Amino acid sequence: MEIDPFIFRLSIFVLSIFVGYYVVWSVTPSLHTPLMSVTNAISSVIIVGAIIAGLSGDIKNIFDTSNMFGFMAIFLAAINIFGGFLVTQRMLQMYKKKKKNK
Amino acid sequence: MSASLLAIFYLISGVLFILALRGLSSPETSRRGNLFGILGMIIAITATFLSTGNFSTGFIYVLIFLLAGGSIGALIAYKIPMTAMPELVAGFHSLVGLAAVFVAISAFLNPQAFNLGVPGDIKLSSLVEMSIGATVGAITFSGSIIAFLKLRGIMSGSPITFKGQHFINLLLSLSIVVLIFYLCKTQSDSFFWRIIEISFLLGLLLIIPIGGADMPVVISMLNSYSGWAAAGIGFTLENTALIITGALVGSSGAILSYIMCKGMNRSFFNVILGGFGGEDISSNEKKKNTKPVKNGNAEDAAFLMQNASSVIIVPGYGMAVSQAQHALKEMVEKLKKNGIKVSYAIHPVAGRMPGHMNVLLAEANVPYDEVFELENINNDFANADVAFVIGANDVTNPAAKTDKQSPIYGMPILDVEKAKSVLFVKRSLSPGYAGVDNDLFYRDNTLMLFADAKKMTEDIVKSIL
Numbered sequence: 409m410e411i412d413p414f415i416f417r418l419s420i421f422v423l424s425i426f427v428g429y430y431v432v433w434s435v436t437p438s439l440h441t442p443l444m445s446v447t448n449a450i451s452s453v454i455i456v457g458a459i460i461a462g463l464s465g466d467i468k469n470i471f472d473t474s475n476m477f478g479f480m481a482i483f484l485a486a487i488n489i490f491g492g493f494l495v496t497q498r499m500l501q502m503y504k505k506k507k508k509n510k
Numbered sequence: 511m512s513a514s515l516l517a518i519f520y521l522i523s524g525v526l527f528i529l530a531l532r533g534l535s536s537p538e539t540s541r542r543g544n545l546f547g548i549l550g551m552i553i554a555i556t557a558t559f560l561s562t563g564n565f566s567t568g569f570i571y572v573l574i575f576l577l578a579g580g581s582i583g584a585l586i587a588y589k590i591p592m593t594a595m596p597e598l599v600a601g602f603h604s605l606v607g608l609a610a611v612f613v614a615i616s617a618f619l620n621p622q623a624f625n626l627g628v629p630g631d632i633k634l635s636s637l638v639e640m641s642i643g644a645t646v647g648a649i650t651f652s653g654s655i656i657a658f659l660k661l662r663g664i665m666s667g668s669p670i671t672f673k674g675q676h677f678i679n680l681l682l683s684l685s686i687v688v689l690i691f692y693l694c695k696t697q698s699d700s701f702f703w704r705i706i707e708i709s710f711l712l713g714l715l716l717i718i719p720i721g722g723a724d725m726p727v728v729i730s731m732l733n734s735y736s737g738w739a740a741a742g743i744g745f746t747l748e749n750t751a752l753i754i755t756g757a758l759v760g761s762s763g764a765i766l767s768y769i770m771c772k773g774m775n776r777s778f779f780n781v782i783l784g785g786f787g788g789e790d791i792s793s794n795e796k797k798k799n800t801k802p803v804k805n806g807n808a809e810d811a812a813f814l815m816q817n818a819s820s821v822i823i824v825p826g827y828g829m830a831v832s833q834a835q836h837a838l839k840e841m842v843e844k845l846k847k848n849g850i851k852v853s854y855a856i857h858p859v860a861g862r863m864p865g866h867m868n869v870l871l872a873e874a875n876v877p878y879d880e881v882f883e884l885e886n887i888n889n890d891f892a893n894a895d896v897a898f899v900i901g902a903n904d905v906t907n908p909a910a911k912t913d914k915q916s917p918i919y920g921m922p923i924l925d926v927e928k929a930k931s932v933l934f935v936k937r938s939l940s941p942g943y944a945g946v947d948n949d950l951f952y953r954d955n956t957l958m959l960f961a962d963a964k965k966m967t968e969d970i971v972k973s974i975l
Contacts, residue, residue, distance in 0.1 A: 414635060417745060417753055424757030427528055432762040435534045437858065437883050440766060440865030441595055442544075443534050444733055447759040448602045450527045450547055451740045454609050455576075456520075456558040457624075457747045461616035462575070463568045464623030474620035475568070479575045481612035484605045486579025487586070492602060493548050494587035495595075499869055500544060503537040506877035 442499045449492025455485035511561045517750055519557035524754030526550030531758060537878055554751050592873045593830045596729060596862040600658040603732045607650030607713075610739040611706060614644035617746055618702055624747055630697050636746050641690045641702070643742030645709040650735040652713030657728050660717075661862060667722025675719060676783065682712045720781065723904075725862045726770040727781045734763025766864050773858030775910075775920040803939065806957040808969035811898075811933050814957070816974060818895030820851040822887065824924055825867050826860050828901020828936065828963050835874040837967035838900065842876070844974045853890070854881040855924050857905035888925050897929035901963045903936070907948045918946055932956045935966050 435443050461478030526546045533543015559569075590598050617640050621627050626636040659665035686708055693701040720728050741756025743749075771778050815821055823842070829835060842852045854876065860867045871881055891897060899906055906926045909916040926932050927950055938960065939951060950956055959966050 413748070414745075417748065417750075420750060421741060421745075421753050421757050424524075424754045425761050428531070428758040428761035429765065431528060431531045431758070432765045435531065436536060437769075438856075438865060438868035438878055438881060439534045439537065439540060440769075441599075441863060441869045442540065443531070443762065443865070444599050444729070444766070444863065445595075445602070446530060446534070446544060446547055447733060447737065447762050448599060448606065450530060450551070450755050451606050451736050451759045452609065453523065453527075453551060453554050453751050453755050454606065454613055454740050454743055456554055456749060456751065457613040457617070457743055458609065459555070459558050459572055460562065460623055460747070461613060461620065462572045463562045464616075464620055472620070474616040474623070477612045477616040477619070479571060481609040481616070482572060482575040483579040484609040484612070486576045487583040488579075488602050488605045488609070489551055489583065490580040491583030491587045491598075493544065493551070494584055495590060495598065496544050496547075497541070498587060499592070499595075499872070500537070500540045502869070502872040502875075503540070503878050504872070504875065505537075506879050 439500075439503075442496050445492050445499070446496045449489055449496065452485040452488040452492065455482060455489065458482040458485055511557070511563070513561075516557055516561045519553055520749055520751035521754075523550035523554040523557075523751045526553070527751075527755050527758060531762065550751075591833075592869055593833060595866060595869060596725065597658055597661045599863060600654050600661055600729055600732065603729075603736045604651045604654035604658065606736040607647045607652075607654060607739055610647030610736075610743050611644050611651060613743050614640045614647065614746070615706075617743075618699070626746070632697060634694055637694050637697070638690065639742055639745040641693060641705055643739055643746055644702075644706055645686055645690075646735055646742055647739035648706050648709035649713035649716065650732055650739055652710045653717040653728075653735070654713075654732050656714055656717040657725065657732060660722060661725060667725075669721040670718040675715070679712060679715055682708055682715070686712070716782070719783070722862075724774075724781050726859050726864055726866075727767050727774075727778075729863045730763050730766035730770055731782075732763070734760050734767060737761070737763055770859055770864060773922065775918070775922065801952045803951050803958050804954070804956060806933075806959055808959070808966060809973045810957060811959055811966075812970050812973035814931055814933065815845055815850070815896050815898070815970075816848060818850055818930075820853075820890075820894045821845060821896045821898055822891060822894045822926075822929065823852065823854045824897060824899045824902050824906060824926060825854065825856070825871070826900065826902025826905065827862060828903075830861055830866065830870055831901065832963040832965075834900060834962075834964040834967050835870045835876075837964050837971060839871075839874040839876055841967055841971045841974070844971060848974075852880070853887065855884065855887045855891075856881060857884055857902070857924055858922075860902060860905060884922060884924060891925045891928040894929040895931065897926035897932045898935070899926055899932065900935045900967070903948055904946065906950060907946060909946060909949060916946055926950070927953070930955065933959060935959045935961065935963050937962060 458481035527550045530543045530547030533539045621632045689705045737756050737759025744752030856867045910918045910921040910923045
């Protein structure tokens with residue numbers, strides 16, 4: 409008897425929800441905005457699917473409909489990845505502690 | 511690269527993404543956390559390139575689109591003012607949603623590329639997964655566009671409601687389920703396109719009835735949706751990094767929605783069903799004209815604060831709108847020089863997204879250990895001489911504690927009324943987003959400062975010796 413690989417993926421999914429639950433509750437409320445921008449950036453890892461789609465065709469039909477959708481998805485996800493991580497970095501640089509020797 | 515090795519790399523990126531979120535538990539570790547996230551993304555993308563082993567013409571195009579999108583993203587990230595973060599995040603959500611839809615479409619049109627079968631004979635489970643991914647992605651996209659337009663002020667923030675709204679939404683949701691069923695049965699692409707179209711429509715209809723005051727919940731909810739969409743696509747592509755990330759983002763958004771709803775003492779369904787805010791204003795307007803208020807100017811405010819020994823500042827959305835955070839910081843510096851203790855109190859739903867006020871204050875170089883959350887500072891109001899409320903209203907309204915009829919009854923509020931005197935910087939007496947009049951305005955120890963928040967703060971700075 410063999411287990412459907414889907415079940416393994418489902419296990420990863422369910423356990424990740426729990427990991428997410430505990431990790432996010434430990435995020436300090438003052439960093440909730442960076443939390444949203446960084447989750448935005450990491451969910452754009454969807455770009456890996458877009459890359460596979462974009463590279464799937466051969467040279468003759470590189471502008472196949474399927475490839476085109478892949479390219480467009482790469483474009484959108486790339487905006488998000490660069491924009492998301494950089495804006496998060498920019499915000500986090502601003503959080504400073506009180507200078508002690510004052 | 512073998513499929514197993516690739517899967518290990520995806521697992522590594524997944525773990526790095528978890529560490530990225532973990533880093534946000536404190537500002538000190540957060541910057542390193544963000545670097546983990548970037549590293550995870552680089553690993554995932556590089557591994558995908560290496561696994562396809564295809565460095566021909568297609569690779570060039572992929573790079574072109576990647577760099578084009580990347581430079582636009584980088585440009586936006588550096589140009590965007592911090593006050594516009596809610597719009598930016600809503601806009602980014604819409605891109606994730608649309609990208610998910612596009613990936614689902616290419617997987618549907620060219621299933622061989624993803625080992626899902628051939629067109630017309632796609633694996634049943636994959637069809638269901640990609641339909642779910644596309645549906646949630648499309649809802650995220652169109653919903654976020656509406657949220658973006660409302661936050662940007664292009665579309666009115668007041669809720670748009672009509673009869674039978676919820677019935678139509680229910681009908682659309684059911685029709686998506688039925689269409690997915692027929693798609694699996696017939697593999698016909700026309701069903702697939704209909705599913706996507708209806709989902710776009712559903713996304714629009716879901717967000718238009720929700721008023722501007724509930725935007726923090728909407729943004730968090732769309733954040734959650736974008737995660738579930740990514741997870742749906744992750745199942746289709748059998749990609750661990752995507753499944754882990756989707757689950758993380760999905761639960762993160764759900765928790766933020768919960769925190770925001772709790773901050774307003776409203777149930778999630780109450781917010782989703784919409785129609786809140788803006789309706790009672792006319793009846794309140796008649797009442798309030800009869801009551802006198804104490805009207806002050808910048809000198810009065812400066813005098814009060816200079817003679818205080820402790821001041822608590824309560825910033826709200828009005829501060830963000832007029833960009834008063836830098837002037838505010840200057841005022842606080844001057845007060846501190848006079849030996850006055852100053853701290854900031856932030857309500858969970860202040861601003862238009864979770865944590866918005868904290869970012870604005872950080873931008874103005876306010877140290878984060880002077881900024882406190884509601885539960886950590888609420889007891890200090892009783893010992894404070896002055897509460898300086900700048901651009902906030904509903905979150906200070908004592909009616910939330912006493913008036914059972916009030917729409918905001920039960921909402922946790924900042925106890926500014928316990929301070930010896932209260933200063934309100936506001937443009938007019940008009941009620942806040944909840945459409946409720948605030949009793950505090952008419953109390954003896956309240957001084958109203960009618961002006962733009964930035965202008966007034968600058969004037970106070972000039973008046974402090």
